[in-house]
Amino acid sequence: MSDDRAENRYDFRAIEQKWQQIWAESGLFRVPDHSDRPKFYALVFFPYPSGAGISIGHCKNYIPLDVVARFKRMQGYNVLHPMGWDAFGQPAENEAIKQGRNPGEMVSEYAANYKRQLNRVGISYDWSREINSSHPDYYRWTQWFFLLLYRRGLAYRGTAPINWCPQCKTGLANEEVVAGQCWRCGTTVEKRPMPQWYFKITAYAERLLAGLDTIQWPEGIKMMQREWIGRSEGAEVDFPVAGSNDTIRIFTTRPDTLWGATFMVLAPEHPLVERLTTPDRRAEVTAYIQKAQRETEVERQATDRVKTGVFLGSYAINPVNNQKIPIYIADYVLMGYGTGAIMAVPAHDQRDFEFARKYHIPITLVYRTDAHQTSETLQQAIPDQGTMCLGPFAGAPNTRDTVRRVIQWLEEQGLGRGVVNYRLRDWLISRQRYWGAPIPMIHCAQCGIVPVPEDQLPVLLPPVEKYQPTGTGESPLAGIPEFVHTTCPQCGAPARRETDTMGGFACSSWYFLRFADPHNDREPFSQRAVDYWLPVDLYSGGAEHAVMHLLYARFWTKVLYDAGLIRFEEPFTRLRNQGMLLAWTPGRRVSAAEAGQTGDETDAGEPIEDWKVLKPEERLTIPEDQWEYRWVKMSKSLRNVVTPDEMAEQYGADSLRLYILFAAPFEETVLWKDAGGVEAANRFLNRVWRIWHDLRPHYRDDWRVHLPATRAGLNADERRLRRKLHQTLRKLGEDIENFRFNTGVAALMEFTNELSAFRNALASTTPTATQQLLISESLETLVLMMAPVTPHMADELWSQLGKPGSTLEQMWPAYEPEAAAEEQITIVVQVNGKVRDRLQVAPDTPQEAIERMALDCEKVRAELNGKQVHRIVSVPGKLVNVVLRESAPGLQ
RNA sequence: GCCGAAGUGGCGGAAUGGCAGACGCGGUGGUCUCAAAAACCAUUAGGGGCAACCCUGUGUGGGUUCGACUCCCACCUUCGGCACCA
Secondary structure, three states: OOOOOHHHOOOHHHHHHHHHHHHHHHOOOOOOOOOOOOEEEEEEOOOOOOOOOOOHHHHHHHHHHHHHHHHHHHOOOEEEOOOEEOOOOHHHHHHHHHHOOOHHHHHHHHHHHHHHHHHHOOOOOOHHHOEEOOOHHHHHHHHHHHHHHHHOOOEEEEOOEEEEEOOOOEEEOHHHEEOOEEOOOOOEOEEEEOOEEEEOHHHHHHHHHHHHHHOEOOHHHHHHHHHHHOEEEEEEEEEEEOOOOOEEEEEEOOHHHHHHOOEEEEOOOOOOHHHHOOHHHHHHHHHHHHHHHHOOHHHHHOOOOOOOOEEEEEEEEOOOOOOEEEEEEOOOOOOOOOOOEEEEOOOOOHHHHHHHHHHOOOOOOOEEOOOOOOOOOOOOOOOOOOEEOOOOOOOOEOOHHHHHHHHHHHHHHOOEEEEEEEOOOOEEOEEOOOOOOEOOEEEEOOOEEEEOOHHHOOOOOOOOOOOOOOOOOOOHHHHOHHHHEEEOOOOOOEEEEOOOEEOHHHHOOOHHHHOOOOOOOOOOOOHHHHHHHOOEOEEEEOHHHOOHHHHHHHHHHHHHHHOOOOOOOOOEOEEEEOOOEEEEEEEEEOOHHHHHOOOOOOOOOOOEOOEEEOOHHHHHHOOHHHOEEEEEEOOHHHOOOOOHHHHHHHHOHHHHHHHHHHHOOOOOOEEEOOOHHHHHHHHHHHHHHHHHHHHHHHOOOOHHHHHHHHHHHOOHHHHHHHHHHHHHHHHHHHHHHOOOHHHHHHHHHHHHHHHHHHHHHHOOOOOOHHHHHHHHHHHHHHHHHHOOOOHHHHHHHHHHOOOOOOHHHOOOOOOOHHHHOOOOEEEEEEEOOEEEEEEEEOOOOOHHHHHHHHHHOHHHHHHHOOEEEEEEEEEOOOEEEEEEEEOOOOOO
């Protein structure tokens, strides 16, 4: 039936180019600020635009969200689907330094390339709302928010020792230290004291925890945030130091074991260490502190190493029994958690137990699991069993309730108080870097720290020749006199500007608000715009941002809520994480020694354990049978990137979109070996194209008027086609809604198969009037169903039906439940749980009739022989299970 | 070590207590063609049988149930996250 006329060829290149141009020229994706339609805000994590451009890995997130955005728009929502650039930060700066270029210029160029690529796959972003976090008209407001936090007492300067990366020559947040190493460059992190700006996120710990119960996020992400916040209930108790006025405050989750505290341990960095060290112990203590400082985080955090520590020479008094107990320092106690000091209860804490055994410190049992148990026979600590055997609570069980009673008792006695402690630490916002938003603060000799007045914002990043880190730990901005020298806004005296810039997470903590009102130059956003668009209804990105970005953004949102700027407390109502895309990558085994070397920076990829990606020259010199392939993430440095451009060129953007959706569930990791899947998608689209054009001559524009009258007269095949059509319409809609794109696409394929069979059955006969109406309904509905998924082809076919405009402006068709209903259902007949037969019945067949038919069918009768029916289990609409039992002996 | 997710044909995957393998890839056979490609049709978990059919089968071993890929217990493997948190 097909012919070779030009219009019958699926020329995806011409079609995609044509429609992308029409969409751009007509402003199809521009979203009105206000509308009578309900709003829907669909957002993807805004990317840092790198020179490598986007790979099909990025598409794994952007394409599905575009499908949802388009679908929602067809459902009648006013959809905000924006995109922008997370342009500040160390990667951009490092790249700029390497290339000797201006980072701003570079980022703009890279962003333009991203934009081109995203347009090439037909993503429906409203580019009129594009934002760039490194533009002054954006970071002006980032600075404005800094001042807001400062005014509310949530930005402060701290001087605690910070993580120092000697490679990046910059401080790192605790969150940015991965396994003791810089998360960017992998260099081992050192400690160095430096005055820093912090945001007091810990003040919001409880609300950040509580808010998690109100949002639709993956449970795994919520759990990670809960763990990160790390709430634990316990008590603070003061231990007086023997023969001194000093007291040591400790935090414990187990105040009920106070009676078993036989020593104390301070972190080596604890401020009291100096004073509590007796002269005879000083040499050893100093040596230990130095050793602990030299140790990397990695070494200190190894859980399985032998506990070490040093006695300070001083004693503390256990407040519950006035026992004199020795004070130690040990590196397993961390200054950053609790109070940096612990009471040690060897009988009930395994770490304390190991320490006590090693240094021959007495062990006192507070709980006993049997009456004869002694501390001498103890093999390991008893954390959560037994009955208390001393003190005023003797006889109490080892439970949370006992802990609570003891806390109450401590408060009554004035010995301690119940407290809630969090693992969460304040957010280090300072960066000693050039490429970030300058912190809008001024240091005045007279007035101290003074905020830059709002009307003087933005504090502009000065153009600069050299933005290499100074190496002294100060920002490159410190080397620019024109920037540093200013006058105090309060007293007018000469003053110095703060030279630290803000870390990138500041920019990304509010960008979702700016999209609502991106060009506002009087305020960060208008109340009206944010009230209409926010919160984000659907947010999607990689799970690697599970904690940091998503926690910081939630924190800012709560602060803005408290400041009365917005009316919601959680920024992202629904969150989804897309799976990774891994590429099958050739490499070679390397020796442990070679893998351990850092190597030169231009090396093809970081070593992954004992394996390295092949460099281009190695691909020529090493024979292929010695290549060892592995699945690794697509990245430019690994030389395994496949770009959407090349896929679009070869198979079409619609084919790529279809493939990404169909390959695997959204959350799953996809393994990329070759373009076979995209090719298959292209084949499917060709098939649709062909079938559709074969039937196109029978299309009647007036089918909606005439179809209802013919419904009663349809034959079985005709009803079958309609049924499949409306079932597909239903399933595809549900699947897009629930992020089950792969089965949604499968449904489209099933319908296509059905339509193909219908076409084949027509053979060369002319369809009846009724059949023409059915064909018309199918052709038009199919185009609309494909619109969110393969928008270029859908718009082309739409125009070939003689209709104006874009499918995006059409309503998503409602399915007819009666048409989608099954006429016959299959009832499975089981005997003892094994399938023996199937019955075709009308859906409304009474249950008794079905059971009678089941018992009556030949297969069941054959099994019945010599047995009796014990029971019949019926599941309406699904199955009948006949449970047989051997006849009782003697009856046979 | 702890927490989480997952394990199904040759491959990607479908089915969340009720027909295991939808849909697609790959394979096989056929139609069309001088031939090939494309397309179309049929077939495709494994084993047995001429056949109708029968048996086995969702990482391994147990359990619950009329019935288990699905729920429970133990273990194995893979991936992700966290790691002395007092």
